[in-house]
Amino acid sequence: MLQTRGFALIVSAPSGTGKTTLTRHLMATQPNIALSVSTTTRGARPGEEEGTHYFFVDKNRFETRIEQGCFLEWAEVFGNYYGTDRGFVKEHIEAGHVVLLDIDWQGARQIRDNMDAHDVVSIFIAPPAQDKLEIRLRGRKTDSEEVIQKRMQQAAAEFSHWDEFDYVVVNDDLAQAKVELSAVLVAERLRRGRMQATIQPILKTFA
Template sequence: MQKPKRRGLLIILSSPSGAGKSTLSRRLLEVDPEMRFSVSATTRPPRPGEQDGRDYFFKSRREFETMVEAGEMLEYAEVFGNFYGTPRAPVEAATREGQDVLFDVDWQGGQQIRNSPLADSVVSIFILPPSIAELESRLRARGQDSGEVVASRMAKSRDEISHWAEYDYVLVNETLSTCEAELRAIIEAERLRRERRPDLMVLVNQMNREFEERLT
């Protein structure tokens, strides 16, 4: 018998910078064939090793504003002087095909997605660091940003963390492997929710027909 299909999820993963959401996102994508990453558009310049269309769609500020004006963004926000946003059409196409879409976004992006027409498919998860001292240590250990940028990210982290209660689930990333296991458990449970599997009605109707055939 064919396995019942389900609608794809919009999985929102948010955290203050340095708490681990990008690493967790990468690990999920490496092991889960039913999940794809939502490639965002951004006006910030590429970092070393980043490729247009794979890591981000790199746009000029005017190009980005044009997409917003045309209603082509599912969500967008300005962060550290640059715009970030999610093109809407690829997300809608993926969920229709039963593919989950993973969003590595801040609280502003998550809020817009939760308030969008696709809200029924959203599962939102916030990642907390075990402490503020550990958060700063992780930021400095990455070696990607100057001391000034690290200080700016730390200043913004308080505002980011203040939105933790808006999410469906909140995990503390004290140990990466444990946090990853908890994250995968949440996703598997959400995939099995009855309301996310419309083809179950087809299966149950088929079973009822089989019962009737046995009685005739």
């Protein structure tokens, strides 16, 4: 198979929008997708494996790597650092993979600031309406009323940044949303700039 250049695919969405279901569909149906593995300072939980779920480092090592510019984005959450390794993403892009990054709008902004624009594609998954999002959150029956209200507030804050993304998929009908998300991936793989390695050998046959 002829190889195209890969890219980082950022997918962001408020909690309850169906992002996990949609990204799992991409991973299961599209070739050459690598899920980004974050680096963290928190300890490994039972069943988590180094290099599969996270890269585990201590706080001093993480802070040194921040100073060295090793992260495309990073944040401190509840006393632990989390970051996206620049080398990991670059290696997969050059190998022709799509690197899937499940991050919020703040992380997406950092990624865009720290990568070449042609190597980043971003998608915002939106709910069809606020009330439908709340119904979905309540339907999961996993959160208290306080948590649900907090998630709704967070959703409003995240939704205000929808226009910072390249594409918007409204997840009203799940089957349609899957088609639309896959269509973005396929179209972006066929961009002229990513097809150089594929086209050059073909051009030589016409010389």
